[in-house]
Amino acid sequence: HSPLRALYRCLCEKVLKVLCGNVCVRRTHAYIFSECTHGQAESVLATFDLYSKKHASASIGPEKGVFLDEVLRRKAPLRVLELGMHCGYTSVRILRMLPTFGKLFTVEMDPLTAEKGEEIILVAGFKNSQFQVLPCSSAEAISSLASHLGEERLDLVVMDHDPEQYLPDFLALQRENLLSKHSVLILNRVVKAGAQAVMEYLSTKPHNYSVCQQVKDMLEIHCHMEREDS
Numbered sequence: 511h512s513p514l515r516a517l518y519r520c521l522c523e524k525v526l527k528v529l530c531g532n533v534c535v536r537r538t539h540a541y542i543f544s545e546c547t548h549g550q551a552e553s554v555l556a557t558f559d560l561y562s563k564k565h566a567s568a569s570i571g572p573e574k575g576v577f578l579d580e581v582l583r584r585k586a587p588l589r590v591l592e593l594g595m596h597c598g599y600t601s602v603r604i605l606r607m608l609p610t611f612g613k614l615f616t617v618e619m620d621p622l623t624a625e626k627g628e629e630i631i632l633v634a635g636f637k638n639s640q641f642q643v644l645p646c647s648s649a650e651a652i653s654s655l656a657s658h659l660g661e662e663r664l665d666l667v668v669m670d671h672d673p674e675q676y677l678p679d680f681l682a683l684q685r686e687n688l689l690s691k692h693s694v695l696i697l698n699r700v701v702k703a704g705a706q707a708v709m710e711y712l713s714t715k716p717h718n719y720s721v722c723q724q725v726k727d728m729l730e731i732h733c734h735m736e737r738e739d740s
């Protein structure tokens with residue numbers, strides 16, 4: 511209980527976090543699975559946040575999470591596409607704000623990560639009817655989405671995968687006619703060069719898109735056009 515011992519433990523955890531660097535999917539999954547209260551999405555999120563304090567983590571974290579919650583509350587989307595699921599933190603955040611008849615499509619190209627992330631979503635208490643994990647690349651997922659959506663469009667797209675893929679994927683979403691004039695796009699890590707390419711592209715079409723608000727390096731963009739004008 512001594513302050514010195516607490517300081518020592520805190521220092522060790524920080525050193526470990528720097529040394530381990532890489533985000534370990536198996537370790538993240540095992541921690542969340544064993545420490546959270548099963549069936550409670552809020553407990554799953556709190557456990558992720560606790561884990562991220564001590565270990566390297568890929569999750570967007572609570573601050574950007576609250577920002578995303580606010581967008582979800584305001585826009586009340588029904589069809590959501592998440593690119594880059596990882597262990598399911600953002601997926602759980604989104605799913606707990608969707609109505610039971612809403613649907614999340616979440617894409618993860620690493621097969622082990624996709625499997626572990628899906629398990630966490632189920633642990634959080636969501637049903638297979640509410641979400642679909644697409645264990646493939648974002649490009650493959652987008653080209654198959656029209657068959658999943660039918661006449662529907664995506665209300666919200668969250669990009670947190672490979673920033674170099676943001677622009678090609680955004681253009682593919684347009685080409686496949688998956689966005690509507692009410693669609694919202696959330697980009698994470700907007701400081702990365704790939705994300706900046708999207709920003710440059712959008713700035714050439716000011717009537718079609720508007721940048722709404724930003725917290726840290728996460729940005730909300732609104733679409734205003736059914737289809738792109740050239």
Ligand SMILES: C[S@@+](CC[C@H](N)C(=O)[O-])C[C@H]1O[C@@H](n2cnc3c(N)ncnc32)[C@H](O)[C@@H]1O
Nearest residue numbers: 569570594596599600618619647648670671672
């Ligand atoms: C930063 S993590 C996403 C974190 C997640 N948003 C969260 O808060 O838990 C990025 C994930 O995207 C995946 N990824 C990277 N490039 C991808 C691509 N082109 N298609 C699908 N998944 C991709 C990676 O395997 C990784 O798991």
